[in-house]
Amino acid sequence: MRKSLYRLTLRQMQVFQAVCRSLSYSRAAEEMSLTQSAVSQQIRQLEELVGQGLFEYVGKKLYMTEAADSLLQASGDIFARLDSLDMSLTTLQGSLQGELRLAVVSSIQYLTPHLLAAFRQCYPQVSFRLEVTRRSQVIQRLQDNQDDVVLMGLVPEDRALEFFPFLDNAIIAVAAPSHALADRGSLALAELETQCVLQREPGSGTRKACDDFFVQRRVHPQHAMQMGSGESMIQGAAAGLGIALVSEHSAAAFLRNGDLVRLNFTDLPLYRSWCAVHARGKRMSPVADAFLRFLREERAGIKKIAARFTVKG
Numbered sequence: 001m002r003k004s005l006y007r008l009t010l011r012q013m014q015v016f017q018a019v020c021r022s023l024s025y026s027r028a029a030e031e032m033s034l035t036q037s038a039v040s041q042q043i044r045q046l047e048e049l050v051g052q053g054l055f056e057y058v059g060k061k062l063y064m065t066e067a068a069d070s071l072l073q074a075s076g077d078i079f080a081r082l083d084s085l086d087m088s089l090t091t092l093q094g095s096l097q098g099e100l101r102l103a104v105v106s107s108i109q110y111l112t113p114h115l116l117a118a119f120r121q122c123y124p125q126v127s128f129r130l131e132v133t134r135r136s137q138v139i140q141r142l143q144d145n146q147d148d149v150v151l152m153g154l155v156p157e158d159r160a161l162e163f164f165p166f167l168d169n170a171i172i173a174v175a176a177p178s179h180a181l182a183d184r185g186s187l188a189l190a191e192l193e194t195q196c197v198l199q200r201e202p203g204s205g206t207r208k209a210c211d212d213f214f215v216q217r218r219v220h221p222q223h224a225m226q227m228g229s230g231e232s233m234i235q236g237a238a239a240g241l242g243i244a245l246v247s248e249h250s251a252a253a254f255l256r257n258g259d260l261v262r263l264n265f266t267d268l269p270l271y272r273s274w275c276a277v278h279a280r281g282k283r284m285s286p287v288a289d290a291f292l293r294f295l296r297e298e299r300a301g302i303k304k305i306a307a308r309f310t311v312k313g
Contacts, residue, residue: 103141
């Protein structure tokens with residue numbers, strides 16, 4: 001016999017939503033910082049209240065039942081109303097406070113804490129939850145509505161997203177000081193065809209930007225070495241493995257301390273933009289609204305912050 005739904009808890013609904021997003025008890029447990037048994041217990045208690053099963057295994061894959069579909073829609077309505085209440089209470093209180101949930105691609109991870117520090121100077125009672133990950137995972141997080149705002153370069157065109165550019169992202173060529181091209185002046189881009197070029201994995205925004213750029217310039221590097229992150233590209237270039245095309249913001253510290261040098265290829269830097277992104281129609285919290293307004297209106301201040309990650313020459 002089904003028990004009263006008035007006995008369900010918000011925590012149970014949060015766990016339930018996590019399982020729906022990942023269709024995995026273990027991944028939901030990791031996301032919620034719980035044990036897998038704790039997640040299973042919460043779902044069992046919720047199923048007792050609903051009076052029906054919420055998930056079922058077919059083979060080794062977990063599927064949502066019709067009851068789970070209905071409950072997921074209802075839980076979304078409940079949390080949307082709570083977000084609306086939070087906005088109203090914040091307005092009445094007259095002081096912005098709360099948590100900003102932010103996800104960023106790895107190539108802007110060095111700059112992001114400085115942006116957050118500048119934002120917090122305006123709103124001291126705001127806190128942050130920052131996730132740094134790959135572009136493909138950032139896109140999945142957008143789909144799963146896990147964050148308030150995402151900062152990334154190349155925004156997918158096939159998704160229902162709203163975004164705006166807030167800062168230039170210069171992609172430059174770097175190498176170890178001992179590299180054969182390090183002491184050369186102006187370099188023709190075609191010289192990359194005979195050099196070992198370090199590149200990101202397929203799906204990376206930097207990788208796609210560089211691939212498109214090479215196609216446009218009719219340059220075809222013959223020797224490539226794939227690296228799994230921007231950090232590994234920078235470290236690989238510093239170790240003498242080859243030439244890396246990376247965001248200037250991520251390479252600045254290595255250029256300043258002499259571990260890397262900037263190569264002066266024609267047609268570089270390659271300029272792209274950092275964008276602030278969120279799902280179209282998403283109900284934004286007061287903190288998220290204020291952060292987006294900060295990125296739009298404080299362009300001069302943001303450029304000053306970014307200048308700390310720029311090396312002349």
